Amino acid sequence: MEEKKENDFKMDTEDLRLLNAFGEALGDLPSEEETRAAWNAFTSRQDAQKRRRIIQMWASGIAAAIVVLVVLIVPRITNEDTIQDIEIFAALDVPEAVITSESNGRITLSTPPATTTQITLDDGTQVTLSANSRLEYPKQFPAEGTREVHLTGEARFEVAKDSARPFIVSSGKMQTQVLGTVFDVNAYPGKVAAVTLFQGRVRVSDEKQTRQKDIMPGQQAILSEDDGFIISEAQLTATEGWTKGEFSFDDAELAEIMKSIGTWYNTSIIFHSPDLLKQRIHFRFPRTTSLEEVVQALNDLGIAKLEQKKGKVIISNYSPKH
Template sequence: MLNREEHIAWLIFLHMQGLTDEMQERELHEWRTAAPGREELFQRMMSREYMEKRISRFVKTEEEEEKRWQELRSKRSSGHLVRRIKWLPYAAAIALCLSVGSIFYFFGQEKQPEVLSMVEHDIQVPGYRAVLVLPDGRKVDLDDETSRSHLLGKDSSLLVRANSLEYRDINTPDTTEVFHALEIPRGGEYLLVLSDSTVIYLNSESTLSFPVKFQGGERKVYLTGEAYFDVKKDTKRPFVVVAGGLEVLVTGTTFGVRAYEDETDIQTTLASGNVTVKAEGKSVKLVPNEQALFDKSTMKLVVRNVDVDLYLAWADGRLVYDNCPLEKILTDLGRWYNMDVFYSRDELRSYQFSLNMKKHEAFSEVLELIGKTGEVRFEIKDNTVIVK
């Protein structure tokens, strides 16, 4: 059931498409004439340029999404992960944004509430940043071009770029697994292609330990933090992700694992294929659109149906939350944008918001969207966001 503002937003959307009937037009006319300023607001919304500029930040058309999907399929090495997300249509995007604020804030009124104050500088935008840890403990900053060139010169099995690291499957007589580790700092992300062609997209503040070349009957990697996996199918050698006290077994599928040490649970979210999740002697099998949730305090392992976009959209460059506590949203943003958060009142942590926008927007624009509800204000000082 839509609330009043959502209903009006839906009527406006239908009007723009020429799909309203006589009763809907009469209801919309009554709303337009019921209060000063509404007609002016309505006419601004009717400007196609105005509308496209506002809505394009939150949603893609089917044509745009199809074009982007084709680009990603043909350019895996560019550093983008190939995963198709079913984005909300225009009208649903309006409804989602209305849960953040009113229609007046979404479409933009002349006098908007103060959202940011004392902004000394914007927070850095997330980028491709990673450190490769070699078996002898040496660390190579992959953000540094000189370090990358030196690494390439010493190891012909590697293909390293600013945004991705790829291991080639070169035949060698050595049967001992040699491990590397990839560390992603706060404010970073990175694409990794293993020697078996498995593609892994690592999120901020994450570490993955993996063999340079897989040996034996299984392909095992170790994760702390968050990653999205597109596993190369191999029924003879299952792929195993070890994260905390949990193991995820797959033969070829796409899924996400979230296992930050400071969080109370470990999440395994399945996008396609099937996986088996094991923890504390228990085992569950997942089908697409299911999530295994392992509670680290109770040791319970449960399965639930979820909207996978809420848990995996980060890998496709989107911020998607639905009625989520502000503390959870800002914790994620803190990792992605490498900033700290201070709450002036504890109750602000539990305020719930919905959000759907590009991950790589300027951070002030993300705060602006949340702040337009009038529920909270933000102040940025140095590298800290103060929530008021």
């Protein structure tokens, strides 16, 4: 038997099986030419199907690669485009100058940003009111009962002694009661209220007076989320810095410092990097300077990047190129 050449076509047993598979024409077996044409059509169809399978596999591979690429890329985009803002102080609606108003025998005193003012109450109590703060008090205290004032913001009280008339400072959910002493109350909106005692003795309680604590000089009481009190040793230098016209912090958290800056200049403070909140630094700077100068001084420390944008101060990590 002669050896088959690559392009030769022989009618052997396999060919006959193919012939029968393609069917008969007019009841007769097809001719060799018809069989050759049928075979060529058959192989063409096989080649076409094979090409389609390859194309489908290739397309499926591309689709799978795209899916994998999207899975890899989407988290990156999400992380870059959805930075979580942590606002630790929001600017308040405050006046542009010191305002005093009177109604029904009560006086309201309000201060603008970067300003303190001092007043003496009817009983001789001296009050230093900090920036962006409001104090409501009676023009004349009653002869009997309590001497009560309402504070929003921050103030230093040097209370005139009067054992028959306890002095009460109401500030949000917290009340501070004294007979004669020197203390600070910090109760800005959106912040936990705190009382720091310098002289004498005070008693703090919730607004319903169901919980109360006595604190001693050098201690600070902070109202907790459950309306209880956390008593701790106070950072007196930092606490009384505003009464001396300076920011004064030793090994303090950046979040604490920025809250103080926000309340003084009445500017919103936003962190873009949670890890910076607890970054501890030493910072001392006069409060008589502008916010721009304070921001520049903090940037000079190289700890974080501070930017002023649309009435806000944004704090973020330096880029890797820094």
